[in-house]
Amino acid sequence: MTRKILYAILIGTVLFSCGIKKMSNDEIAQTTEILVAKNKANKTLKKETTEGALTDKDGYNDIGKFKYSVYYDETSKALYRIENIEMTDVTLTETYYFKDNDLYFIETLESSAAEKAIYTKGFELLMKKNASDAETKLLINKAKRFKTAFKK
Known part of the structure; x- marks a missing residue:
């Protein structure tokens, strides 16, 4: 009986001491760079592009153009990348x-x-560079909308 208790204490100590390590910002950036490079290098993805006009808030006057491309695996329907280009007086x-x-x-x-x-990580912010809180929130919300539109 005491042997089982000792094993339980030993296993508990090992599990709690190892714990989950939090990645540093540098590790997050390096890991992401590798994933982005693999994503861009994947030439087997299907690309669907939509182009159109950007209008003012009222929807009456054209103020520019947009080009929206979705990259996904045709077999599994897994989403890999979305590129959204907006061309007005500046290109975004x-x-x-x-x-x-x-x-x-x-x-x-x-x-x-x-x-x-x-x-x-999903829609949870890990870190940001050169983006305000408002911009970050806006872009994450856009990502949610784009992903939802892709699933339809």
């Missing part, structure tokens, strides 16, 4: 990266601003 490129249908990274490039990077 947003790229949303997915693994196992879960968002893990958003990058935005704007002709007049620094690159923004948002690292996520």
Whole structure:
């Protein structure tokens, strides 16, 4: 009986001492870079593109153009990447990266601003670079809408 108790204490100690290690920001960025490179290198993905006009808030006047591309595995229907390009007086490129249908990274490039990077686990923010809280929230919500639209 005491032997079982000692084993239980030993196993409990090992489990609690090992615990879950939190990744540093550098480790998150490095892991994400590898995933993004693999995602971009995957030439077997099906690409569907939609292009159209951007209108003002009232929907009457054209203010620019957009190009929206979805990359996914045709067999499994797994979502890999969404590129959203909006062209007005400036060009804004947003790229949303997915693994196992879960968002893990958003990058935005704007002709007049620094690159923004948002690292996520699903829709939960892990860290961000050059993005305000409001921008981060907006982009994560856009990712949710884009993913929902893809599933339909």
